[in-house]
Amino acid sequence: MTDRGAQAPARESSPSNSQDAQTKIAQRLEALQATRNGLSAAEAARRRAQYGPNALEDKTESKWRRLLNYFWGPLPFLIEAAAVISALRRDWPDFGVVAGLLLYNAVVGFWQDNKAANALAALKKNLAPRARVLRDGAWTSIAAAELVPGDIVSVAAGQIIPADLLLVDGDYLSCDQAALTGESLPVSKKIGDDAYAGAIAKQGAMTGVVTATGGRTFFGRTAKLVGAAGAVSHSQRAVTQVGDFLLLLAFLLALILVGAQLYREVIAPHDWSWSRIGAITQYVLVLLIASIPVALPAVMSVTMAIGAYTLSLQKAIVSRLNAIEELAGVDVLCSDKTGTLTMNRLTVQDAIPFGAFKGEDVLLFAALATQKSSEDAIDLAVMGALTAPKALDGYKETAFTPFDPVSKRTISTVVDSAGRTRHYAKGAPQAISALAKPDAETLKRYQDDVAARAAKGERALGVAMSEDGANWALVGLISLMDPPRPDAKATIAQANALGLNVKMVTGDDVAIGDQIAAQLGMGDHLLVASDIFKDGADVNAPPRSVVEAVERADGFGRVFPQHKYEIVKALQSVGHIVAMTGDGVNDAPALKQADCGIAVSGATDAARSAAALILTAPGLSTIINAIRVSRQIFERIESYIHYRIAMTLDIMIIVVASIVLFEFQPLTAIMIVALALLDDIPIMTIAYDNVPVAPAPVRWDMHRILIFASLMGLLSVAETFGLLLIGMRWAVDDQLQQMIPLDPGQLQTLLFLQLAVGGHLLLFCVRTKHALIAPPYPSGRLFWAIAATQVVAVLLCLYGVGVVALSGAAIVGVWLYCLVWLIVLDIMKVLYWRWVKRRGAELAEGHVGLAA
Known part of the structure; x- marks a missing residue:
């Protein structure tokens, strides 16, 4: 839930007295070139032309443009090139397969990401549709979009503040601006205070002058941050890098292939016929198709989509697929306090009596100074703390004075069961002490107790009573606090065990954050956000001192909306992968900028639209569960990429080496397409594979x-080249031919089968960093999907469907050959990862020694 207690950055200090307030109002009216009589219609029209409408500007990218982006980049370019060459050669089967996979990748990615493109639309819903304004000396109702700076408007309970206002007249106004600034309770406004667009008036009525509209309001600046926020996902960069690597390799191999074939078929025989050029183009087409892992984006999307379903079972809804792999890499989690680490419910911590009163008197008298129907958070806490609520039945309330920002207290007049009239008051400690006028010694003790509670991050509430309504006695103090969630401490410990640095980010005072952090074992190095981030600093290039302070801090207090955004940017600038939680409009920019923005349970539409992960259950434990699942999903995707790059290298190099060295085309284009289908379709079940949760x-x-x-x-x-050499030797040996006949067409089929068998065995090898015989073992879905595919491959080769048929003996020989190589590959894999682990340990020791 929203962390409360912060004030908006644009807020000025409340005037200390009415004279200061009037001076401030006069200065602001002069700066706005406005008066208390409002504007004329003509002047309003001129200002509207100058400032524009009181609305948020929508600069979101069109859906068509976002869709076209999925056809732009190294990997799409490779696939598109293969499709074009296939079409030019009228090779329609190849064209259909390649183009179909290209369209599938684009549609899946666009459909998933489109759900996260509505942040500004959700923000707009919070703007008031109508406003009551003073124009040409008369009050009238107009569309809120027509307001301009200098307009005089009135707001009353139940209305949404239509623009940023300076309140100039009226008794008081209570505003709920939690979604904007994070304050937990409605904020009491009086003459000279600012009110912000998008806040909701809860009580009272006041008149104000419009100081800012549209994108210049505090609300509008938040919306602009949402529009500007966002970072390219690490998975997108990874896929691009894989594409760049394979593109470069394909280009180099294509140069070798084209150079060798041009010399062999065109330059040396001096034959420049189009048929020979076409043959060379056919070779390049085969290489191009071999170099493109066409199903890589699709397999990643399907794997993450299945992972998204798994996360939904953990009460976490994924709005952007790439959030899954981002969450797996998160090393800093910036968490709200209220509702995520705490219960989001004020509770009475203690009742401190004064004089002859007892603790139960303090609670009872505070309850008698409360209306039973009140929904105020403090009132609910007081009523909930009563051990015997039925005790109130013996009292009848005859008069009640509600809280107001001037007196800062409530007073009730009550008749008890004996017919005696008593008066009870509760409110701000200073307001109650001013009412009761205790002696100097009692007052000092009272103020010391209030200061001690504040140092612990608790809110203090004073209680007094009177028999005649004129002379009041100090009854005592009530301390209130939003307590930690029962599971929060254990969850923080689990997060630390997973290598996460959890930082508290709260709008409340540092003292409150320190108290909760101490109880949860989060560290006590909390900083005031405004002490670190200075106005006017470049958000995109934070100074090194700021970055270091953010890294060292255990959390931040008095956090304003732009501070959350700046915290994320500072951490990202030094390579951290950051998750940020939030639930209000004020959180939306940081949620969008974070590598993984998390909208917690009960979040606003704006926060949910900006976030990549939406929680439907309260607390931090849901996030930790989601991180575990995400790390498993990441391991599966990484295993697939290891396999896919290795197989693509195998096919590309074999195609070029065979043609250049032996003038033998080892695979036809349709064989390569069939290999892509046989390899990648069953491997989509890798989304269900058994993998451990990474400890970091x-x-x-x-x-x-x-x-x-x-x-x-x-x-x-x-492995493949060895089989090619064996096959070529076999084809010219009469004795071997008598055992198992093998012609060039059958040799192509032999290589096709070896790549199909060896590819899937390679996946079993690279899916873990341990020996093949060690757990975790492949999941049933993955194992049987691959087994079924191998049966299909064997039947294709045995009966010659699309290939030249092989004998059963040749098929068995290929399988035995691949199994022997599997042992070799597994040994090399284990040795490599042991070397990586040892190398990492040596580097870590070196860094520790250097730091010492």
Whole structure:
């Protein structure tokens, strides 16, 4: 839930007295070139032309443009090039498969991401549709969008504040601005105070002058931050880097292939016929199709979509698919206090009596100074603290004075069961002490108790009573606090065990945050946000001193909306992957900018639209469960990328090496497409594979991924090339031919089967960093999906469907060959990861020694 207690950054200090307030109003009216009599219609029209409508500007990207973005980039370019070449050669089967996969990738990605594109639309819903304004000396109702700076407007209970106002007349106004500033209770306004667009008037009525409209309001600045916020996901960068790597390799291999074939078929024989050029183009097409992991985006999308369903069972709804892998890499979690770490419910912590009164007297008299029907958070806490609520039945309320921002107290007149009239009061400690006028010694003790509660982050409430309504006695103090959630401390410990640094981000005072943090074991180094982030500083390039302070801090108090955004930017600037929780309009910019914005239970539409993950259950435990699931999903995707890069390298290098060295085309274009289908369709069940939860945040390390995948790929090349050499030797040996006949067409089929079998065995190898025989073992869905695919591959080769048929003996020989190589690959894999682990430990020791 929203952390409360902060004030908006634009708020000025409340005037200390009416003279100061009137001076401030006069200065602001002069600056606005306005008067208390309002504007004329002509002047309002001129200002509207100058300032524009009182509405948020929508600069969101069109849906068509967002859809077209999925066809732009290295990987889409490769797929599109293959589709174009296939169409030019009228190779329609290849064209249909490649173009279909391209469209599938775009549609899945667009459909998932489109749900997160409505943040500004949700923000707009909070603007008031109508406003009562003083124009040409008469009050009239107009559309809120027609307001301009300098207009005089009136607001009353139940209305939404239509623009930023300076209140100039009226008794008082109580505003609920929790969704804007994070304050837990309605804020009492009086003459000279500012009121903000989007806040809701709860009590009272006042008149104000419009000081800002549209995007210049506090609300509008928040909306602008939402529009400007956002970072490219790490998964998008990873896919781009994979595409760049394969594109570069394909380009180099294509140069070798084209150069060799041009010399062999065109330059040397001096034959420049189009048929020979077409043959070379066909070779390049085969290489191009081989170089494109066409199903990579689709497999990632399907894996994350299934993961999103799993997260929904954990009470976490994914609004952007890439949030899953972002959450897996999160190393800093910035968490709200109220409602996430605490119960979001004020409770009485203690009752401190004074004089001859007892603790139960303090609670009873405070309850008698409360209306039973009140929904105020403090009133609910007082009524809920009564051990015997039926004791109130013996009292009859005859008069009640509600709370107002001047007196800061409530007073009730009550007749008890004996017919005696008594008066009871509760309110701000200073208001109650001024009413009761205790002696100096009692007053000092009273003030010391109030200060001690404040130091502990507790709110103090004074209580007094009177028999005649004129002479009051100090009854005591009540301390209130929003207590931690029962599971919060254990959840924080679990987060720390998972390698997360949890930072408290609260709008309340640092003293309150310190108290809760101490109870939860989060550290006591909380900073006042405004002490770190200075007005006018460049948000996109925070100074090193600011970044270091943010990294060291255990949390932040008195946080304003832009502070959350700046905290995220500062952490991201030094490589942290940041998750930020929130629920209000004020949280939306930070939620969108964070690598994983999390809208907690009960969040506003604006927060949910800006967030990547939406929780439907309160508390931090839901986030920790989601992180565990996300890390498992990340491991599955990383395993698939290892496999896919290695297999693509295997196919590309074999195609080029065979053509250049032996003038033998090892695979037809349709074989490569069939391999893509046989390999990737069943491997989508990797989304269900059994994987452990990583003990620390996981993120894309493309250097390590490419090294390991290339190692596995080169070993796979050796495996396939070895079979090619065996097959070529077999084809010219009469004795071997008598045992198992093998012609060039059957050799192509032999290589096709080896790549299909060896590819899936390679996946079983790379899916874990441990030995193949060690747990966790493949899930049933993955194992049987691959087994079924292998049956299909064997039947295709046995009966010659789309390929030249092989004998049963040749098929068995391929399987035995691949199983032997599986052992070799697994040994090399284990040795590599042991080296990585040892190298990481040595580097860590070196850093520790350097720091010492």
